[in-house]
Amino acid sequence: MRVRILGSAAGGGSPQWNCRCAVCALAWAGDSRVPWRTQCSTAVSADGERWVLLNASPDLRQQILENPPLRPARDGRHSPIAAVVVTNADVDHVAGLLTLREGQKLTVAAPPQVLAQIDANPIFGVLNRELVAFRPLRPGEPQEIAGLEVTAFPVAAKVPLWMEGTADALAAEGTGLMIESAGRRVAHVTACAEVTDELRRRVAGSDLLLFDGTLWRDDELVRAGLGAKTGRRMGHVPIAGAGGALEAWRDVPVGRRLFLHVNNTNPVLVAGSPERLAVQDAGWDVAADGMEITL
Ligand SMILES: [Zn+2]
Numbered sequence: 001m002r003v004r005i006l007g008s009a010a011g012g013g014s015p016q017w018n019c020r021c022a023v024c025a026l027a028w029a030g031d032s033r034v035p036w037r038t039q040c041s042t043a044v045s046a047d048g049e050r051w052v053l054l055n056a057s058p059d060l061r062q063q064i065l066e067n068p069p070l071r072p073a074r075d076g077r078h079s080p081i082a083a084v085v086v087t088n089a090d091v092d093h094v095a096g097l098l099t100l101r102e103g104q105k106l107t108v109a110a111p112p113q114v115l116a117q118i119d120a121n122p123i124f125g126v127l128n129r130e131l132v133a134f135r136p137l138r139p140g141e142p143q144e145i146a147g148l149e150v151t152a153f154p155v156a157a158k159v160p161l162w163m164e165g166t167a168d169a170l171a172a173e174g175t176g177l178m179i180e181s182a183g184r185r186v187a188h189v190t191a192c193a194e195v196t197d198e199l200r201r202r203v204a205g206s207d208l209l210l211f212d213g214t215l216w217r218d219d220e221l222v223r224a225g226l227g228a229k230t231g232r233r234m235g236h237v238p239i240a241g242a243g244g245a246l247e248a249w250r251d252v253p254v255g256r257r258l259f260l261h262v263n264n265t266n267p268v269l270v271a272g273s274p275e276r277l278a279v280q281d282a283g284w285d286v287a288a289d290g291m292e293i294t295l
Contacts (some may be wrong), residue, residue: 001181001295003046003146003208005260006053006063007038008068008287010214011092012058016262021224021265025151031185035273037289038063039092040190040261042210043070043081046147046181050082054177054188056096064099079104082146086110087135087175088157089117094124098235100125109135111152137173139175145218149180153202156193157235161250174235178202184295187254188260204252207295209247212232212236213259213286216266216275218244224265239268239279246282255295258287 012019014037015027027034038059045051046158057063064070064081072078081100096116100106101205108127110118115134120123137143142151155176158173159256175187176199187203192212203209214236221227231238238244239259249257260266260278268286279286 001179001184001186002048002069003186003293003295004043004045004051004067004069005082005258005291006041006043006258006288007057007059007066007288008289008291009037009039009264009269010261010263011039011090012264013039014262016242016264016271019264020228021226023267023269024264026270027264032269033273034267034269035263036290041096042202042260043067043187044179044186044238045069045080048079049287050146052146052148052150052179053081053084054179055093055190056100057087057092058095060099062089063289066118071198077102077104079106081106083107083109084156084176085145085150085187086114087177087188088120088151089114091173094118095218097124097127100132101128102129107135107145108132109137109143109150112138114175117166137175141182147181150196151178151180152176153178155189155191155199156196157191159194162189166174172200176202178206186295191235192237193232194237195245200252201250203254205254208257208293209254209257210260210287211257212268213239213245213268216240216261216268220263220265226265241273246284250282256293259284262286262288 015024039057041057042054154265183205187206215231
């Protein structure tokens with residue numbers, strides 16, 4: 001199984017178009033410790049021919065240009081992208097579907113409520129449903145997608161920002177993914193408000209964990225003067241602190257662990273920073289665009 005990180009940053013990317021926080025300022029200056037990152041998406045392949053995207057970011061076209069395995073390989077119309085698995089209807093997870101609209105056969109798999117949210121938005125009518133199959137991915141029911149076995153499972157999360165204040169906002173449940181091929185397992189949990197015992201049990205023994213690295217500390221945006229919400233309020237457990245990801249995953253056996261979906265304010269984006277070193281000391285690393293892992 002090949003796992004390729006297309007984009008490692010959270011919504012907005014790094015640097016973010018309208019931000020000069022401490023980390024973005026370094027990125028804008030071209031500091032080599034802070035390579036630019038596109039918005040979160042991962043491509044997985046069982047055979048190196050057909051690739052499954054985990055979420056479709058607004059940067060998808062750029063990600064296809066920068067990742068040769070995703071470029072068309074046959075004459076005429078062709079794409080190695082066989083399917084997109086969508087974990088929630090956040091703008092940074094679905095906007096890339098609009099990039100895949102040029103009459104290409106494709107499967108879009110997502111939990112039923114996420115498919116309904118996509119279906120309810122007329123802009124996604126650009127996906128020709130005679131070619132694009134919408135496939136419900138029900139929690140706990142493994143599905144074969146382009147040679148991979150994909151199982152969705154519920155995680156503590158929150159609804160997309162644009163749905164806050166609607167009746168559906170109470171149905172706040174996020175989606176993690178377990179992806180298996182030839183006895184190898186990848187756990188993908190990039191929006192998680194709490195690491196529960198159930199989640200730890202489910203992920204234990206995986207060969208790779210891609211986990212929510214949005215914020216270093218819970219009050220990061222508040223302290224930077226960039227927002228009023230804590231990480232947990234936004235559905236993201238912080239990396240550091242009591243109940244944070246480093247503590248919560250410490251004793252769980254996993255082959256390799258990477259933080260993904262890292263917000264542009266997060267100091268772990270700066271190579272060599274005390275926060276990056278703390279993450280590395282704890283056996284983690286920070287995903288980077290273009291990184292490929294073979295399992
Ligand atoms: Zn910033």
